[in-house]
Amino acid sequence: MAEKFVGTPKKATTHVNQNENLIFEKSSPGKKAYRLSELDVPAVDAASLLGDAVRTDLGVMPELSEIEIVRHFTRLSTWNYAIDLGMFPLGSCTMKYNGRVNELVARLEGIAEAHPYQPESLSQGVLEIMKVLSDCLLDICGMDAITLQPAAGAHGEFTGILLARAYHESLGNARKKILIPDSAHGTNPATAAVVGYEVQNLKSNAKGMVDLAELEKLVDEDTAALMLTNPSTIGVFESEIHKIADILHAKGALLYMDGANMNALVGKTRPGDFGVDVMHLNLHKTFSTPHGGGGPGSGPVACKKILEPFLPTPLLVTKSDGKLGLEYNRPQTVGRVRMFYGNFGMFVRALAYILANGPDGLRQTTEDAVLNANYIRAKLEDTFELPYKTRSLHEVVFSDKRQAKNGVKTGDMGKRLIDYGFHAYTVSFPMVVQGAMMIEPTESESREELDLLIDALKQIAREAEENPELVQTAPHTTRVQRLDETTAARKPVLRWKAPVAATPVAVDTAAKEW
Amino acid sequence: MRYLPKSPADRKEMLAEIGVASIDDLFSTIPAEYRLTRDLNVPRQHGEQEVIEHFKAFAEKNATGYASFLGAGAYRHYRPVLIDTVVSRGEFLTSYTPYQPEIAQGTLQALFEFQTMICELTGMEIANASMYDGSTGVAEAVMMAVRVTGRNAAVVAKTVHPEYREVLATYALHQEIPVTALDYTANGRVDLAKLDAAITDDTACVLIQSPNFFGTIEDVAAIAEIAHKKGALLIVAIAEAVSLGIVKPPKEADIVAMEAQAFGVPVGYGGPYCGVIASKEKFLRQMPGRLAGETKDMSGKRGFVLTLSTREQHIRREKATSNICTNQSLVALMVTVFLTVYGKGLKELGEQNLAKAHYAAQTLGKSGKVLFGGAPRFNEFVLDLGKDAETVNASLLTKKIIGGLPLAKWYPELGADASLWCATELNTKAQIDAAATAIAGKA
Numbered sequence: 003m004a005e006k007f008v009g010t011p012k013k014a015t016t017h018v019n020q021n022e023n024l025i026f027e028k029s030s031p032g033k034k035a036y037r038l039s040e041l042d043v044p045a046v047d048a049a050s051l052l053g054d055a056v057r058t059d060l061g062v063m064p065e066l067s068e069i070e071i072v073r074h075f076t077r078l079s080t081w082n083y084a085i086d087l088g089m090f091p092l093g094s095c096t097m098k099y100n101g102r103v104n105e106l107v108a109r110l111e112g113i114a115e116a117h118p119y120q121p122e123s124l125s126q127g128v129l130e131i132m133k134v135l136s137d138c139l140l141d142i143c144g145m146d147a148i149t150l151q152p153a154a155g156a157h158g159e160f161t162g163i164l165l166a167r168a169y170h171e172s173l174g175n176a177r178k179k180i181l182i183p184d185s186a187h188g189t190n191p192a193t194a195a196v197v198g199y200e201v202q203n204l205k206s207n208a209k210g211m212v213d214l215a216e217l218e219k220l221v222d223e224d225t226a227a228l229m230l231t232n233p234s235t236i237g238v239f240e241s242e243i244h245k246i247a248d249i250l251h252a253k254g255a256l257l258y259m260d261g262a263n264m265n266a267l268v269g270k271t272r273p274g275d276f277g278v279d280v281m282h283l284n285l286h287k288t289f290s291t292p293h294g295g296g297g298p299g300s301g302p303v304a305c306k307k308i309l310e311p312f313l314p315t316p317l318l319v320t321k322s323d324g325k326l327g328l329e330y331n332r333p334q335t336v337g338r339v340r341m342f343y344g345n346f347g348m349f350v351r352a353l354a355y356i357l358a359n360g361p362d363g364l365r366q367t368t369e370d371a372v373l374n375a376n377y378i379r380a381k382l383e384d385t386f387e388l389p390y391k392t393r394s395l396h397e398v399v400f401s402d403k404r405q406a407k408n409g410v411k412t413g414d415m416g417k418r419l420i421d422y423g424f425h426a427y428t429v430s431f432p433m434v435v436q437g438a439m440m441i442e443p444t445e446s447e448s449r450e451e452l453d454l455l456i457d458a459l460k461q462i463a464r465e466a467e468e469n470p471e472l473v474q475t476a477p478h479t480t481r482v483q484r485l486d487e488t489t490a491a492r493k494p495v496l497r498w499k500a501p502v503a504a505t506p507v508a509v510d511t512a513a514k515e516w
Numbered sequence: 517m518r519y520l521p522k523s524p525a526d527r528k529e530m531l532a533e534i535g536v537a538s539i540d541d542l543f544s545t546i547p548a549e550y551r552l553t554r555d556l557n558v559p560r561q562h563g564e565q566e567v568i569e570h571f572k573a574f575a576e577k578n579a580t581g582y583a584s585f586l587g588a589g590a591y592r593h594y595r596p597v598l599i600d601t602v603v604s605r606g607e608f609l610t611s612y613t614p615y616q617p618e619i620a621q622g623t624l625q626a627l628f629e630f631q632t633m634i635c636e637l638t639g640m641e642i643a644n645a646s647m648y649d650g651s652t653g654v655a656e657a658v659m660m661a662v663r664v665t666g667r668n669a670a671v672v673a674k675t676v677h678p679e680y681r682e683v684l685a686t687y688a689l690h691q692e693i694p695v696t697a698l699d700y701t702a703n704g705r706v707d708l709a710k711l712d713a714a715i716t717d718d719t720a721c722v723l724i725q726s727p728n729f730f731g732t733i734e735d736v737a738a739i740a741e742i743a744h745k746k747g748a749l750l751i752v753a754i755a756e757a758v759s760l761g762i763v764k765p766p767k768e769a770d771i772v773a774m775e776a777q778a779f780g781v782p783v784g785y786g787g788p789y790c791g792v793i794a795s796k797e798k799f800l801r802q803m804p805g806r807l808a809g810e811t812k813d814m815s816g817k818r819g820f821v822l823t824l825s826t827r828e829q830h831i832r833r834e835k836a837t838s839n840i841c842t843n844q845s846l847v848a849l850m851v852t853v854f855l856t857v858y859g860k861g862l863k864e865l866g867e868q869n870l871a872k873a874h875y876a877a878q879t880l881g882k883s884g885k886v887l888f889g890g891a892p893r894f895n896e897f898v899l900d901l902g903k904d905a906e907t908v909n910a911s912l913l914t915k916k917i918i919g920g921l922p923l924a925k926w927y928p929e930l931g932a933d934a935s936l937w938c939a940t941e942l943n944t945k946a947q948i949d950a951a952a953t954a955i956a957g958k959a
């Protein structure tokens with residue numbers, strides 16, 4: 003046999019990547035990166051004001067100059083992959099372009115410096131931002147009432163299930179369990195537990211969708227709600243959604259929708275119209291607020307009229323004089339889920355996104371997201387196993403079944419994709435698909451970028467056939483290779499400590515496990 | 517639409533490659549009766565300039581150009597320019613949760629530095645990579661204490677931020693955690709005698725805040741001793757993180773649940789902020805949220821990963837330590853840059869805050885009385901002006917001054933005249949003097 007096949011990444015080249023120690027290792031006594039304004043009131047003696055409570059030692063806190071700090075964080079930044087560098091085919095995560103004007107408007111003085119307790123009369127602008135955003139989201143969801151308070155998707159789930167619980171309690175019985183499909187995200191069952199519910203697993207049918215017969219069997223007077231992701235985590239619309247809602251409603255149970263996948267629906271269909279009682283949105287997915295390396299997010303919860311009395315306090319209201327205000331006196335509320343009013347800065351960005359799009363842009367966005375996913379599916383269907391053949395919406399889930407025969411797993415191919423200049427797709431989720439390769443391109447990718455991804459995945463599939471080891475040990479071009487996660491968990495090192503006097507930091511021989 | 521990178525020809529060709537006639541064919545799985553056939557009722561498409569004008573109009577309806585004395589959980593501090601320089605870099609701003617550590621070392625190393633500085637400042641051994649905010653952090657810390665101790669109840673000081681307590685109440689209700697409220701004494705601190713009586717065999721934790729909601733610094737060591745004697749953990753909440761530059765860390769605590777907003781995060785009408793939980797190392801397995809840890813790669817090179825994820829929802833589902841997934845990573849980066857810029861200079865910053873608040877208390881106090889003397893304070897104090905606080909504030913507004921936060925809503929026992937004032941390095945002597953003059957005129 004000739005030389006083993008090694009693919010040619012068209013997008014990525016290796017580039018110089020500077021080393022950089024931890025900030026503490028760069029510190030030296032007496033350097034400063036700040037100068038306070040001159041003190042214009044009499045100085046005080048901290049020790050005499052604070053007595054025993056005074057602090058005398060700041061330990062390892064760093065001491066550096068400004069240029070060193072700029073270089074430190076700039077160098078670190080170059081070790082990250084980001085949307086601004088290229089595509090994240092991460093299924094379920096909706097990694098779309100984050101418009102820069104959003105950042106600008108979020109930093110306007112009257113917005114960024116608004117104090118949460120400043121008088122309502124001086125807060126009409128920020129309240130109006132919340133009001134306009136709320137109205138937009140309500141129409142997008144087809145719902146009656148909304149709270150912007152939850153800080154992320156999981157926090158929205160928590161709030162939504164609290165509403166369901168309060169609703170059932172108001173009828174005399176909180177009920178005992180929440181039904182959750184086996185394809186659901188981990189936050190769904192974790193949330194049900196935090197709200198004090200048992201989780202009952204709902205098995206999907208052969209098409210990866212809710213099994214109506216099974217659902218009918220499980221729903222009873224103890225069922226508080228079904229938490230359903232629609233489109234599901236395999237990117238498929240639950241076509242029998244109205245029957246699902248009917249089955250639940252017939253037993254007095256509610257339909258909760260995990261709105262993580264709303265990027266497939268905005269402007270095309272509305273959850274409120276197809277029977278959903280309560281849902282959350284992820285502004286950091288569908289509405290383009292930046293992911294920021296893991297957050298912040300924002301998880302507004304929209305609901306039908308029957309759940310409105312239970313929404314968290316305070317609730318944004320229009321008062322009789324036409325002014326906006328915050329209503330605290332709501333006897334049936336579930337209480338507060340977060341201090342103040344939520345991740346307000348994300349509301350600003352989400353509204354800026356909606357304004358930039360308008361109704362036509364939002365619909366086109368959804369259509370392009372779905373077009374992109376279907377294009378990838380059409381082009382890769384022959385290369386990878388497609389466990390569920392139902393039409394995809396915004397994402398497509400393949401499996402590694404063919405490549406696994408050669409010992410190449412989904413995680414390996416995801417890592418190899420890095421060498422081709424991409425982020426990995428979502429690996430091993432949803433759990434209903436063995437060896438899942440979950441790809442969500444979003445609307446933000448041009449045809450050229452999609453073709454590069456398709457080409458990369460085809461080359462990787464060929465490598466998996468002809469040169470599996472190359473894929474199994476990927477990535478090869480990154481600053482660090484695969485990291486030893488086992489030791490990281492077994493002997494956790496979660497903070498830096500100053501090395502004991504002059505002993506150089508020992509570098510072990512190559513770790514054995516990863 | 518300017519964000520969409522496709523020409524009409526691209527779309528047509530791609531549909532042809534997929535083998536469908538129109539885009540609507542791709543939505544055929546949505547039953548026809550549920551398809552939206554009208555435009556969404558949202559504002560029309562705006563150009564970039566129009567978007568900016570729109571938000572400028574919103575911004576102008578808010579308070580600008582006022583001297584503010586508000587704190588109470590949202591602290592105004594100077595934000596070094598470098599913070600936005602760093603977080604505006606697309607490599608940080610537009611990156612994902614660092615689940616692929618080979619291409620996320622920037623975020624991971626910064627989080628490791630964040631965790632280190634939080635440990636150093638709080639006197640704890642471990643810290644997580646952020647929680648949503650201080651209030652949910654407090655609720656999660658109490659749930660963590662329940663798991664650690666196998667006990668079920670919580671004793672919570674009334675001097676903890678009222679909104680933290682409200683959020684805790686929401687979580688505790690469904691976790692069936694009984695919460696007992698703990699009084700304060702005349703010096704604004706936790707009542708130690710009542711504390712001793714409040715702790716039972718079922719008490720998992722005592723929750724206090726220091727500096728507390730009145731700005732008073734609690735006697736953490738004494739409270740810890742009482743709690744520990746009875747087998748309860750001590751959770752210390754911190755809302756004004758800048759205090760840690762000059763106030764002794766609560767190292768006697770078992771868990772610290774803090775809000776790091778004061779470290780360079782805009783007050784931004786209440787969020788996004790940066791909660792964080794720190795604790796003793798022995799509670800590691802019960803810690804909620806993400807943790808960045810140090811390790812090595814296949815060639816022995818130092819690197820960082822998210823670790824101990826068997827605590828988290830994506831692995832453990834309903835048995836996870838929390839349902840949190842997305843956290844406040846970019847805000848934690850803001851905090852990290854702030855802490856790097858100030859470093860050991862946090863002490864000097866803390867001293868300036870002490871000086872400003874001391875001067876403000878003395879100057880404003882001439883028109884009334886400063887409550888809760890006899891215990892040390894950081895940058896907040898409660899002022900009783902002998903006149904309805906809302907009325908005083910309304911007249912101050914005409915002088916472009918936002919006065920302290922009236923407390924009657926949460927502390928009716930203090931009466932209508934009490935308000936909570938905060939002075940930071942941003943409050944000039946001229947502002948403080950102007951407020952004092954205005955108040956003296958009214959008193």
Ligand SMILES: Cc1ncc(COP(=O)(O)O)c(C=O)c1O
Pocket residue numbers: 094095154155156157187189190231235260262263284299300301840841842
């Ligand atoms: C389907 C689904 N549900 C829920 C979540 C949780 O959202 P968040 O991370 O904002 O808490 C996610 C995101 O990761 C998701 O993909």
